Amino acid sequence: xxxxxxxxxxxxxxxxxxxxxxxxxxxxxxxxxxxxxxxxxxxxxxxxxxxxxxxxxxxxxxxxxxxxxxxxxxxxxxxxxxxxxxxxxxxxxxxxxxxxxxxxxxxxxxxxxxxxxxxxxxxxxxxxxxxxxxxxxxxxxxxxxxxxxxxxxxxxxxxxxxxxxxxxxxxxxxxxxxxxxxxxxxxxxxxxxxxxxxxxxxxxxxxxxxxxxxxxxxxxxxxxxxxxxxxxxxxxxxxxxxxxxxxxxxxxx
Numbered sequence: 001x002x003x004x005x006x007x008x009x010x011x012x013x014x015x016x017x018x019x020x021x022x023x024x025x026x027x028x029x030x031x032x033x034x035x036x037x038x039x040x041x042x043x044x045x046x047x048x049x050x051x052x053x054x055x056x057x058x059x060x061x062x063x064x065x066x067x068x069x070x071x072x073x074x075x076x077x078x079x080x081x082x083x084x085x086x087x088x089x090x091x092x093x094x095x096x097x098x099x100x101x102x103x104x105x106x107x108x109x110x111x112x113x114x115x116x117x118x119x120x121x122x123x124x125x126x127x128x129x130x131x132x133x134x135x136x137x138x139x140x141x142x143x144x145x146x147x148x149x150x151x152x153x154x155x156x157x158x159x160x161x162x163x164x165x166x167x168x169x170x171x172x173x174x175x176x177x178x179x180x181x182x183x184x185x186x187x188x189x190x191x192x193x194x195x196x197x198x199x200x201x202x203x204x205x206x207x208x209x210x211x212x213x214x215x216x217x218x219x220x221x222x223x224x225x226x227x228x229x230x231x232x233x234x235x236x237x238x239x240x241x242x243x244x245x246x247x248x249x250x251x252x253x
Contacts, residue, residue: 015053015063018043025065027102031061060119061108068109069124074096075129084139084208085184085217091135092161092180100176107169110162132158139205149194149201157187185221204232 009017022041025034033123036057040047054060078087099106110125136144136154148152156208161183168179188208195205 018053019063019067022060023067026064027105030104056147065109065124071129074129076135083212083216085212088184089217092183096176096180103169129158147200149198150168153190157190161235179195184217188218188221
């Protein structure tokens, strides 16, 4: 009869195992609700052994947060090939897949979780935002210091994606695919509004749209807006007609 022997893990291997176990638990429940005992049980080790590798729950949480932040930042990496709208849509698909798979963990990452306010946690969150910002600038082929309005557009959009994901997690009342597409449309809309105020942004917008197909995400946005125009024009015409009729009535009185 052969007896199975449990292989002894090295220090770094055990640390990585505990981080993975903690991240999995934090992905399904708030980190505040996960105990060291649960982490130890899931890892198949004793509670004192967890403390041998991590001084406390906070240090383990921060290590799990580090892994989550690194993985989330990678979701924004996309080959610089093809229309920008399609690229951004793929990025949003990977971003929301992470959000969907790590709901409580994503909320904890963006809101600070048990380490809210700590400099290390804030730095990790800022790294994710900065990585996303730099990736978008790279897609726009912007090198060096970007124009002030472009920086505003990109950073605003990254913040919008983050806040949209957090709100969506509270009830998931809007289909995920619709939100992913809407956020791509939001990027185009933010850029278009900025272009209306600034010639440099206008040239960036023209370059951004130059290779966009009619059936791509940006083309779909134009079609959706165009479909609203007749109704808007009709309503405006009706309002003008009503105002004219009202004015005529007053003169007659």
